[in-house]
Amino acid sequence: MKHTPPIIALDFASAQESLAFLDRFQGEKLFVKVGMELFYQEGPSVLEELNMRDCRIFLDLKCHDIPTTVYKAMKRLAGFGVNLVNVHAAGGKQMMEAALEGLEAGTAAGQKRPSLIAVTQLTSTSQDMLKHELLIETPLNDTVLHYSRLAEESGLDGVVCSVHEAEHIYQAVAPTFLTVTPGIRLEEDKNNDQVRVATPSYARENGVSAIVVGRSITQAEDPVSAYQKIALQWEGTKA
Template sequence: MDNSLIIALDFPDGKEVEQFLQPFKGQELFVKVGMELFYQEGPAIVRLLKEAGHRIFLDLKLHDIPNTVKSAMKGLARLQCDVVNVHASGGKEMMEAALEGLEAGTAAGEKRPRCIAVTQLTSTSQQQMNQEQLIPVSLTESVLHYASLTKAAGLDGVVCSALEAGLIRQNLGPSFLTVCPGIRMQTDQVQDQKRIATPEFARESGVSAIVVGRSITRAADPLASFKQWMEVWKGVKQ
């Protein structure tokens, strides 16, 4: 998963996904299926993307009592996605249950999906966390705490801002995954994100994977935009 660029397929239905993917025909992509798309199309969209040869990050951010998360993950494991996730704020027991469910649902001889946990959303600000979540520490401290809890639970990594990825890598090691949304080119609009970073900053911080959505999916020429992003992210001409 190192140095992956994951395209967020934040579309309302499968028809728009198929239209978007037309220029990429025959090319293996790493794509993210989130709540908007999955809740409309269900497992069928995952199967469609797998049949097309794409890698999949199923971004449903499970957060519930441990037994419910375990049962849900057991079912999701059968979809054979590459990555799934939970909210770290659900606690260590819940995250351990998520892993148990994934392992129970993964067929013999198959590799279980990697499981990562959301620390703090990249749309969350310091003030919002302090006032609305009543967490009195700095946002960086909160993210590192959740990341440490995630590793203690045995998960593979976290979703975080690239701004925190270097500190997580320093404290928890280079093999612990950091998957970072909120990545913007200097010329991009910030939109609803608060803690953003450029792809160059993410690369220099040792981020495992970046998640890019509208900058590619809403571009006039998505394929050209994707190639440009890959050049900047990888630091080389394609």
């Protein structure tokens, strides 16, 4: 999954809105993210629609529960035709191992299972929040690094992290380990509710595997042009 096109976060309330948005991208081979809002509204049917459009899909549900429940959930998700799914690393090693086992059990013979990554810390989390709200005294970068090592030990394919932690992660894990990074913005865009953000160029320079971009594309006046500009920066061609 290294060097994929930018993953577009379909942060819309309905399949109708999402598909109307995608209609603008005629001829583009897209990688899209379906999050909680869209999936909880539409269910698996929206994934079927996206598969019919030949989209690659990151199903971003961030499962976090007891190991047995996560195993069963992943066994179901494995049959939805998606390429990438995730859990919260804070669920612990046993839960992450159960998630992987569920995906493998639910993947049809001869098919490739979805890649599995673990959320380290949300890009909306700051050091101040970690310490004063979550009562975690360990520095933010250290918790991300620890969760990354734990995910690798559990057999997962990678993690969700901010761009700013990727370089440190790759000092501790295999180079094939995936770093999927949300919080990507064009330089002129607002941060909104995310704290640890970066530009596509900065992400490329720091060696991440994939970038996830939402509002910089979906709320742009011209989403196709915004996508192309981000893609060029991500590829290393000045937009």
